[in-house]
Amino acid sequence: MPVAEGMPVIAIYVCAVIAVYAALRVILQRNTMRKLPFLNVMSFAVTGIIALLLPHPITIAAAAAYFVGSTLESNAIASTWAGGIKKDE
Amino acid sequence: MLDEPTRILIAAAICWLNFMTVDLIFKLPESGGVSGATAIAQEVEKGGGALNGGYMMGNIVSSPDASAGTLLASCGVFCAGFFGGLFAAVLVYVGNRICYDPGYAGTTGCITATFIVYGAMQVGFAASDFIAGMVIAILTIQGISYVHASRLVARLWSVRCRWLRGCR
Numbered sequence: 334m335p336v337a338e339g340m341p342v343i344a345i346y347v348c349a350v351i352a353v354y355a356a357l358r359v360i361l362q363r364n365t366m367r368k369l370p371f372l373n374v375m376s377f378a379v380t381g382i383i384a385l386l387l388p389h390p391i392t393i394a395a396a397a398a399y400f401v402g403s404t405l406e407s408n409a410i411a412s413t414w415a416g417g418i419k420k421d422e
Numbered sequence: 423m424l425d426e427p428t429r430i431l432i433a434a435a436i437c438w439l440n441f442m443t444v445d446l447i448f449k450l451p452e453s454g455g456v457s458g459a460t461a462i463a464q465e466v467e468k469g470g471g472a473l474n475g476g477y478m479m480g481n482i483v484s485s486p487d488a489s490a491g492t493l494l495a496s497c498g499v500f501c502a503g504f505f506g507g508l509f510a511a512v513l514v515y516v517g518n519r520i521c522y523d524p525g526y527a528g529t530t531g532c533i534t535a536t537f538i539v540y541g542a543m544q545v546g547f548a549a550s551d552f553i554a555g556m557v558i559a560i561l562t563i564q565g566i567s568y569v570h571a572s573r574l575v576a577r578l579w580s581v582r583c584r585w586l587r588g589c590r
């Protein structure tokens with residue numbers, strides 16, 4: 334992999350290894366609700382990789398958009414499995 | 423000057439303390455913010471974990487909390503310096519409202535983390551250490567064992583309730 338001068342290589346590898354580990358745990362976990370915390374770890378790691386690979390001011394918006402989007406998806410999946418709005422009332 | 427792996431581990435400990443303190447003060451382990459968070463907590467309890475720890479895990483999954491705030495603050499400081507971290511706090515605030523979360527844990531955690539990361543940069547740390555450190559910190563809570571993590575959070579929650587009043 335071509336690595337630019339001064340790039341935090343170890344930080345990128347730490348995030349990448351954790352992202353792959355979390356993805357494997359998501360696949361291996363059978364229970365849908367218990368998958369979601371692992372998916373959350375994967376989102377954290379991928380958000381970190383986005384910021385580390387693209388150090389530019391606009392990257393903050395991209396990383397936040399990715400993270401909030403994935404959180405909203407987890408929220409929607411969990412709430413749907415819990416029975417949606419009916420259960421809240 | 424420390425080498426990069428040591429700095430990442432120290433940053434992970436600092437990030438862990440930051441997001442855990444802010445989340446406990448903002449009562450994340452007290453109850454589920456949305457029905458999905460409550461469902462995750464019940465599933466964690468069914469699997470042998472503690473209910474209060476499960477609520478916190480569910481709330482972290484369902485909305486950007488102080489841990490997400492710490493990560494995005496580190497990203498902000500890494501990409502655009504001190505004001506990048508404060509801009510990330512605005513984005514976390516918007517993200518909280520998108521996720522139907524009325525709380526301020528994420529925004530507060532983001533602002534405190536911006537000051538911590540910027541302060542640590544003055545003594546030889548890099549903002550990238552805090553990005554990797556926060557990923558390690560969230561791994562310990564969400565990614566290794568939900569049984570042990572939820573019990574640990576529940577124990578910290580009972581300590582917080584003893585020291586600061588206002589728990590149910």
